Amino acid sequence: LSACEERQLWDWALELVNDMQMRSCEPNPESYTAAISTCEESKRWEFGLALLRSGQEVRLPPAVTVYSAALSACEKGFQAESALGLLSEMRGLWLQLDVVAYNAATSALARGQSWRPSLALLAALRAAGLAPTLATRSAEASACEAGGHWR
Structure with a gap:
């Protein structure tokens, strides 16, 4: 594979x-x-x-890695709604989101022009005590760009 x-x-x-x-x-x-x-x-x-x-x-x-791969697929396909659905499923399955899952979901939402939920996810990442990565910062910038909120 x-x-x-x-x-x-x-x-x-x-x-x-x-x-x-x-x-x-x-x-x-x-x-x-x-x-x-x-x-x-x-x-x-x-x-x-x-x-x-x-x-x-x-x-x-259920595994976070499988869902993270699916979230990344949603990002490539600009499928924000599907990404939100997957996040909801993950929470329903009590899967502990890791930084990879947060980054993939945030990027999918930002690329799908759902910048507010994207930024909310970034806040959730920090609240979960996870350290932002370069990919996190990139997703954050994409979300701000999608929302027209560059500073």
Whole structure:
């Protein structure tokens, strides 16, 4: 799956995960994360989200890494509403958001012109005691730009 990601072979990645399921070889969160990331890198966000859903159907244990990959796919596809839905799901599953998840969600919201929720997420990141990264600062700048609030 990592080789598929490097070469942006999203269709092969989907096929590999499907084959794993058909052969009763249980895909794990790492394989789903890699496959969703492949879809993201190939600008096929909709397949990444479909893969997340198929993982839920086969009772894949919820994992922050899988959701973070899906959030990144939402960012690439300018899918702010989908990103908000994923965040809501994560909270409903009691998943502890890490800085990667916050950054991916913030970027998805900023790119989708949802700058207010994006800035609210950045405040939540700080309230959670997580240290902002360079990616956090970039997402923050994008949100401010989207809202026309450069200072």
